[in-house]
Amino acid sequence: MKIGLIIIGDEILSGKRQDKHLSAFIELLAERGMSLDWAQYLGDDREHITAQLQQAFASGDLVISCGGIGATPDDHTRQAAAAALGQDLALHPQARQLIWQRICDMAAEKGETVDPDHPDTLRRLEMGVFPKDAEIVPNPFNKIPGFSYGSVYFVPGFPVMAHPMMAWVLDHKHADLHRVRGVQEKSLIVKGAMEASLTPLMEAVENDFPGIKVFSLPSVDHPQWGRHIELGVKGEAAQLDAAYGALKSGVIEFGASISTEMVR
Template sequence: MSQDNAITAAILVIGDEILSGRTKDKNIGAIADVLTEIGVDLREVRIVPDVKEEIVAAVNALRARYTYVFTSGGIGPTHDDITADSIAEAFGVGIDVDPRARAMLLERHRPEDLNEARLRMARIPDGADLIANPISKAPGFRLGNVYVMAGVPQIMQAMLDEIRPTLTANAPVISETIEAGTIPEGNFAGGLAAIAAAHGAVSIGSYPSMTPEGFRNRIVVRGRDGAAVAAARAEVDALLATLRS
């Protein structure tokens, strides 16, 4: 299913609280769902701590490699919110309080409440476009191919909704899920490998899960060409029918 010139993406989650296990990430799955819906190939995810050198290194590795990079976390008002400064350093540009971002903060805060901490949320790297935050106003931003979003899932989602119409996408991926039920993976793996080898235009995966009644298996056929997906699916259905009979 891979293709040259595909529109690709990576996610970079920033935050000690995810690495400590204290906060369970919800943003990776949410962003992955949106990218799949619109037809952008998510190729890599990284989670790094609130350490500037780590953020800079990850941003530079990912932005060179993928069409889009989406970050979440680290854009609040406290001392551990260092994402904006790290992005500026990664791109080698300056950063300062942005009048547009400051105006957004004034939609929520009185001028006398815009202390140094809150103004951190208006620090935007030079040359960035803002991403509106309808919930708490402090904006995200886009610099080059890097989209910087909040870590709070509801705000991240609102920012992603804002970004979504602006993204260039591939043809969406068509995905067919075939229930193999209790047929063991080891019984259909050989036949499935042969189908996968014969249908290079699709990707075929097998996903076991444990249920209270034992293992259940699902086979997923994915691709951008509907006819190719349908053809591969028909062969998988036939394979499973043989094994059930």
């Protein structure tokens, strides 16, 4: 099962708001020995969101989608999810109960009474309208839930709500994916070599150590190392040391210099 993240909202693509979900989700995954396989940024285009969610539902991946589950005209995620699944939208009974409780709590704080038929109340209840076979994802911040279908989970765009909900998904729905020691990486700073010249070495290491990925991150103006290549391997700890040893030996044999070694 791969792990993906979808971040929805014109405000992210326009730069009005900076995305905080990607780094937070990567950190939550790392704490559990897991890692992110892919991420997408989508604007508020219902047809496009629908098409991408169809792929997410069909993939079998663990996917978390952030944003667009409100009840204003620029929120399209709930409708797009229903269209992608070929399902009708319906007010989820448990979501209705949780939202109603939130409405009552807020009214009590202000010393007001609640009219269940008031247009504002009905609009707020729309936030519990999900694809009819969806399950809820609890929201510890304000009780207004997200929802899920299969292994695709939908949370709000607000980080203060979304990030605890992400953690809940990982701990309560996919604890079987947690690993005591997850993917690690070792790398070294190489000077005096070009990527093209080191490519045969990288290919050889990946061929000799199945499951290990070799990465190369060149830089031309690093403040500390200047022009260099960060060359490394990542994968399960059982094979990592041997693969790294082969990579390092190959760099030395090539004749390049190694200035720094790193473990993450």
